[in-house]
Structures are given as structure tokens and as C-alpha cells.
Amino acid sequence: xxxxxxxxxxxxxxGQRQALHLLRPVALIVLLLFVAGCAATKPSIKETVAEQKPxxxxxxxxxxxxxxxxxxxxxxxxxxxxWRADFDRAVVLMKDGxxxxxxxxxxxxxxQSPGVTAPYINLAMAYxxxxxxxxxxxxxxxxxxxxxxxxxxxxxxxxxLRQTGRFxxxxxxxxxxxxxxxxxxxxxRNFGILCELYLxxxxxxxxxxxxxNRAIPEDETVALWIADLNLRMGRN
Numbered sequence: 001x002x003x004x005x006x007x008x009x010x011x012x013x014x015g016q017r018q019a020l021h022l023l024r025p026v027a028l029i030v031l032l033l034f035v036a037g038c039a040a041t042k043p044s045i046k047e048t049v050a051e052q053k054p055x056x057x058x059x060x061x062x063x064x065x066x067x068x069x070x071x072x073x074x075x076x077x078x079x080x081x082x083w084r085a086d087f088d089r090a091v092v093l094m095k096d097g098x099x100x101x102x103x104x105x106x107x108x109x110x111x112q113s114p115g116v117t118a119p120y121i122n123l124a125m126a127y128x129x130x131x132x133x134x135x136x137x138x139x140x141x142x143x144x145x146x147x148x149x150x151x152x153x154x155x156x157x158x159x160x161l162r163q164t165g166r167f168x169x170x171x172x173x174x175x176x177x178x179x180x181x182x183x184x185x186x187x188x189r190n191f192g193i194l195c196e197l198y199l200x201x202x203x204x205x206x207x208x209x210x211x212x213n214r215a216i217p218e219d220e221t222v223a224l225w226i227a228d229l230n231l232r233m234g235r236n
Contacts, residue, residue, distance in 0.1 A: 059073075059074070059075050059076075059146065059147050060073070060074045061073050061074075061147070061149070062074070069183050070183055071151075071181065071183070071184075073117075073147065073150065073151075073152075075116045075117065075118075075146075075147070076116075081114060083108070083109040083112055083114060083119075086105050086108070086109060087105075087106075087109055087118065087119060087122075089105060090102040090105040090106050090109070090122065091122065093105070094122060094125065094126060099126040099129045099130055100130065102122070102126050103123065103126045103127070103130070106119055106122055106123035106126060107123065109123075110123055110139070115146065116146070117143040117146050117147050117150060117152075117153060120139045120140070120142050120143040120146070120153075121139070121140065121143050121150075121152060121153050121156060123136075123139055124136040124137075124139040124140045124143070124153075124156055124160070125156055127139065128156070128159065128160050128163065133160060133163070133164050136160055137157075137160060140153050140156060140157045140160065144157075149176075149177070149180050149181075151177050151180070151181040151184045151187065154173050154174075154176070154177040154187070155177065155184070155186050155187050155190060157173050158170045158173045158174050158177075158187070158190055158191070158194070159190060161173060162190075162194055162198060167194065167198045167199055168199075170194055170198075171191070171194060171195075171199065174187050174190065174191040174194065175191075178191070183215075185212055185215055185216065188208045188209075188211055188212040189208070189209075189212050189222065191204075191208045192204075192205045192206075192207075192208030192209040192212065192222075192225075193205075195208060196225070196229070202229055202232065202233055205225075205229060206226065206229045206230070206233070209222050209225055209226050209229070210226060213226060
């Protein structure tokens with residue numbers, strides 16, 4: 001029980017540092033970060049910037065080529081949009097844990113209906129951290145309408161559902177996301193935590209942790225979780 005309590009405390013604390021959406025001058029590039037319980041610590045999937053400017057209003061999800069694993073989501077906000085500098089400032093505030101200050105900025109941006117997912121997802125993160133769960137869910141649904149199946153939005157949605165006790169719904173979100181984006185490692189790690197601590201499904205947890213660990217063997221925390229599960233399941 002003490003081990004579980006320690007893991008739950010760590011997961012909640014790490015959740016304050018979720019991966020943030022970033023904007024680039026030409027297109028929105030999702031920076032896919034390794035998430036430690038949801039903590040952005042290091043890149044796990046390569047970031048690619050489009051070489052040519054896509055048509056305004058284009059939203060694409062494309063796979064990386066040349067033997068690389070991963071994907072890039074490209075959106076094309078208006079480069080002259082007045083909210084861009086404010087958005088960058090809000091990202092910095094969220095990285096510093098100043099969600100309340102970031103919220104006021106992001107709310108103003110969202111009120112302008114920018115038509116790209118980043119402000120909606122980041123504001124939803126800030127709302128979740130301040131326990132404004134219904135508002136966060138509305139924003140995530142908007143982001144998923146803009147880019148159906150958006151893996152970053154769905155990863156955040158799964159965390160929201162878990163935090164509000166809707167564990168079966170969180171599982172459905174994670175499973176559907178992994179069908180489309182099996183290489184998106186933050187979902188695998190968070191799905192494993194959900195299975196182990198909240199659904200008490202050790203087989204599911206071990207599967208997700210093991211797949212994650214093959215991609216990022218240097219994550220010693222997950223390696224310890226795998227060893228602990230194997231021990232509890234009577235495996236060597």
C-alpha cells in the first residue's frame with residue numbers, strides 16, 4: 001500500500017509539468033516530449049519542421065520517414081496573429097508553474113478563436129491543474145474537433161478523466177489513441193499508470209510499461225516499476 005501511495009503522490013506532482021504546445025513561425029509543430037507521469041523532461045519523438053509553408057488553414061498529421069519513428073502535426077496559424085507573443089509568454093508561465101497567470105492570457109487568446117489547437121490544449125492543462133475540470137473538458141473537445149484524434153489532446157484528456165475518477169473512459173481514450181499513434185510514448189506511460197494504480201490490471205500495466213521501456217530504456221523509474229510488477233506477479 002505504501003508503494004502505491006508513493007507512486008500516486010509522484011504521479012500527481014509530475015502532472016504539473018505536462019508537455020506544452022509550442023508555436024513555430026510557419027506552422028504549429030507538436031513537440032512530443034517524454035512524460036514522467038506527465039512531466040516534460042526530454043524529447044522522445046523527433047520534431048520536424050515543414051520545409052515549405054502549407055496552405056493557410058491546413059491541418060495535417062504525417063508520419064516521419066527515412067527509418068524514423070514518430071509523427072508531426074502541422075497547423076497553420078496566421079503568422080500576423082496578434083496573440084502569438086502572448087501565447088509564447090503563457091507557455092513560459094506554465095513551465096514556471098504559474099498557471100493562474102497563464103490562464104488569463106490563454107483565455108483572451110481562446111476568445112479570439114484562433115482555429116489552432118495549441119491555445120485550447122494548454123488552457124485545458126492549466127484548468128485541470130486548478131481543478132476547473134468541466135472547462136478543461138470543453139476545451140479538449142474543441143481541440144479534438146479541430147484535429148480529430150489529436151494524440152496530445154487525447155493524452156491530456158486521459159489525465160483529466162483519470163483525475164476525475166472516470167477510469168474506464170480514460171482507458172477508452174488511451175486505447176483509441178494508441179490504435180492511431182502506437183509510438184506516442186506519453187500515452188503508453190500514462191496508460192500503464194492508469195492500469196496499475198486505478199484499474200488494478202497488472203497485465204495491462206506491464207504491457208504498457210514494457211513497450212515504453214523498449215523505446216526509452218534509460219528511464220530508470222519505469223524499469224523499477226516493471227521489476228516490481230514482475231515480482232508481484234511471481235515472475236523472475
